[in-house]
Each structure stands twice: as C-alpha cells, then as structure tokens.
Amino acid sequence: MATTKIWSVKSNMDHAISYIMNKEKTMNGKLVTGLNGIPRMAYDQMKMTKQRFGKTGGNLVFHAYQSFPAGEVTPQQAHEIGVELARKLWSSKYEVVVATHVNTDCYHNHFVFNSVSFRDGRHYNDTRSSYMELREASDLICRERGLSTIEKPGSTHTPRQLYLAEKNGEPTRYNIM
Numbered sequence: 001m002a003t004t005k006i007w008s009v010k011s012n013m014d015h016a017i018s019y020i021m022n023k024e025k026t027m028n029g030k031l032v033t034g035l036n037g038i039p040r041m042a043y044d045q046m047k048m049t050k051q052r053f054g055k056t057g058g059n060l061v062f063h064a065y066q067s068f069p070a071g072e073v074t075p076q077q078a079h080e081i082g083v084e085l086a087r088k089l090w091s092s093k094y095e096v097v098v099a100t101h102v103n104t105d106c107y108h109n110h111f112v113f114n115s116v117s118f119r120d121g122r123h124y125n126d127t128r129s130s131y132m133e134l135r136e137a138s139d140l141i142c143r144e145r146g147l148s149t150i151e152k153p154g155s156t157h158t159p160r161q162l163y164l165a166e167k168n169g170e171p172t173r174y175n176i177m
Contacts, residue, residue: 001148002081004138006064006131008115013060014043020063020099020110031079031100035091036118042097046114049095053121061115062124066138067108072147075102081141082109088137093117094124 009016021039023029037045050056066085068078079100086096096113115124124130139149165172 001069001150002138002142003067003150004064004131004135006062006126006134008059008126009061009063009112010059013046016061016063016112017042017097020097020101020112022099022101025101025103026099027075027102031075031102033079033083033086033098035083035086035096035098037095037097039097039099042095042112046095046116049114049118050116053116055116055121055123059115059123059126061112062126064111064113064134065108066111067106069148070105073107075100075107077145078107078109081138081145082111084141085109085134085138086111086113088141089134090124093119093122 020026021029021032026032032039034042046061047056050060066082073081079098082098082100086098090096090111090113094113094115094117096111099110101108101110113124116122117124142149162172
C-alpha cells in the first residue's frame, strides 16, 4: 500500500531539488525524471517561471512523496508509477522533478513541483481536497498494477493534548482502562 504526503517549501527551493536528486539515493541519477523541464536545470527553470509572472515569494515549491512497502515493487516499477502519478496530477501546469530513492527497504518517490504554473501563472492551491486527489490517484494507479492500497484510510493521529498527558504520565481515560 503506497502512502503519500505533500507539503510546501517556503525557503531554499534549490535544497529540495538537490535532496531528491541525490545520486547515491537514485541509482546514480538513473531514477530521476523531469516533466516540463530538465532535472539538472529545474531550479533555474522554476525560478524563471516565477519571475515571468512576478510570483517569487510565498510557497516556492511543493514536495510530495509516495512510499511503497518493502518488497512490493522494484526500483523501476516505483519510478514508473511515480512518473505516471506526476503526469496525471501536475504536468499539465507545473515543472516537476520525480526521483525514486532506493536507499531504504521501502522504495519511495519524491516529487518537487513549482508552486507557480508555467501556463497561466497561478499558484498551486494546496488543500485537503488536493491531498485527497493525490492519495486517490496513487491508489488508482496501484490498483491498476495489482498493488496493495490502504482500504480504510483514516487518521491514527493522537490528539496533542492526549499525547502530552500520556507522555507526562498523567491519567487519561485511555491509559486508565
């Protein structure tokens, strides 16, 4: 079951791009693909798009990942799925770099895409529904390839107050039971 997440990068766009393109993690750069640009020139291309539309502040790029359970996919399969996902979600409007990391047992894709569209200069709107679109598209691609998905996704997040109370050894209705 592939897990996904997305977040904004407000500073150091170059660091985010360099991190995902790390040659030691991407089979010497073999598992890196650029959509609407050349990966090694991604920083300059994204920066030029921002300058063209006068939108150089705020969220610089978005960084997302898609991670697979150990042994479920090969590095090449993971990368193909990542490129397909990026094409489906972002490539019609944004420069995207897709990189598959193989430095852990769980192969995973990283995506860095421009926050400003090269087509119309609009900012990417990161909302709960855009995250749901990411997760649903990832699940659909995985199902089409016979891979596992999370059947009943839900929050397993412990509320902060409860976490802090349990951490400090305070009684809660959960640890009393």
